[in-house]
Amino acid sequence: MKALLLHLGVLAGLLALNFLAPAYHHAMLARIMVLAVFGLGYNIAFGYTGLLSLGHALYFAAGLYATGLLSQAGWSAGPALLAGVLAGGAIALVSGALALRTAGVSLMIVTLMFAQAGYQTILYYTPLTRGEEGFNLTNAGRMLGPVNLTEETPRYLAALALFAVALLLKLALVRSRRGRVMVAVRENEERSRMLGYDVFRVKLVALTLSGLYAGAAGAAWAVLFGYVGAGFAGIQYSILPLLYTLLGGAGTVLGPFLGALLMFYLIDLTSDVSQSYLFMVGASLLILVVFAPKGILGSLRARGLKWLP
Amino acid sequence: MAAVTLLEARGLTHRFGGLTAVRGVDFDLTQGECHALIGPNGAGKTTLVSLLSGRLPVQTGAIRFAGQDITRLPAHQRVRRGIAYTFQITSVYAGLSVAENAGLAIQSRGGAEAEVPAALARVGLEGMAEARAGTLSYGHQRLLELAMGLALHPRLLILDEPTQGLSAGEIGRFKDLVAGLTPEITVLLIEHNMEVVMDLARRITVLNFGEVLATGTPKAIRANRAVQSAYLGG
């Protein structure tokens, strides 16, 4: 109950910010919410099931390109978005069926290689994908029914709607019986197997759900911000959700959102001081490992907020 | 009452690289019995029951359980069919509460959360439901493992050195508990404590260098010369 109220409160706060936030922050928050969905999904695999993937950019890019290319081919936003979500899930399912035969460091390497293969594929088909340069969606492709997603307020509210659905579904998932088994697999695989759980299947389902989230974030990015490019398939987009998750708290529902929020503002605030984006990433990781290895919400949970899901 | 065979293993051989840990073992379990598996350290006891439970894939040989061939069945499906295994080296969910540990076992067979208190009470852990499993004493963790095994409602419960590291009082309690399990549950007990073995087991199989040295009643095993020289120390 307390947990549900907290999450609804966060959503209500974000809704209020639609009316209160200055234009600059309003635009930034829309981006944060979409990338937070990516992080929420990443955390299903990493924080809850213990699958350390370095290849989630592939699932994000699958959603981004499926939606973007279909939009270019004349699909309307609704079906194109749905296709993007499914593309993320499908690629996660297929790559997971192979990658999840490994674990630990091998899993990191295999997922990384899959993502790099995806990145190279996008570059290889540059005539179609426009490679690094990317392409913009038409304004017609950014009409979700009567809603014009090129305008600030509809865009913000669409991002919030997606984030709300993603957040509440995840809350339901982690409190469900399946969520509990995911944690069990994370905590002790062998024990879970010897309790009769199909560990491989649990992992594959978790990774696929995670891919659906990543695909949804990518698809939304294409339609909301109108740009699709190979940069989103690069390694840094595999690292970002991991960072959000670590910063906010692995295995906490809200953690990746908090992490995304912090990262965005940290980079924003320091961009005056230093242009070095990678330096900021490195510095925040270092601070994190030293002072709060469980992330912000993870530390709070360990210090008494036991009910935090 | 005719004896019904619950489990039947034939010609099990298992190699770790060049080392043959289990060699041509034939092994039967009768429904409802408590069967002890004894033998010196390194005799292959854990390897043998790992083959039965599916933790290790069968290299050579065949296993039938409740009339069906389970040789190629993965471990989690064997658990679903009723083979529960408690680890020699205690393996609970250290980071989760005692209740969660039991709950995961109950959930695995489709049981309800409301069964958790009874599952814990069965081994005397009812007062510790909210404690983190990793903070329990070693003896209590072993009891928790037992509770989880029982919560699966198994037909066959495999206990791998369950009294190792327990105090005398805890061993007494454990003995009473296991004695009450048969004949509803068939128990396969790996045990070094001869007093426990002699009190609980109806039949004993002795393993030595990966091979079955003898199988029989406690009395017959005690009288067996080969066993005496190999294991019981004359």
Ligand SMILES: Nc1ncnc2c1ncn2[C@@H]1O[C@H](COP(=O)(O)OP(=O)(O)O)[C@@H](O)[C@H]1O
């Ligand atoms: N995973 C393994 N890899 C290599 N050798 C092993 C492994 N497990 C057991 N062994 C070896 O197999 C033999 C039998 O071990 P084990 O079945 O554990 O014996 P027991 O349980 O009777 O003490 C020992 O020599 C042991 O060192």
Ligand SMILES: [Mg+2]
């Ligand atoms: Mg052993």
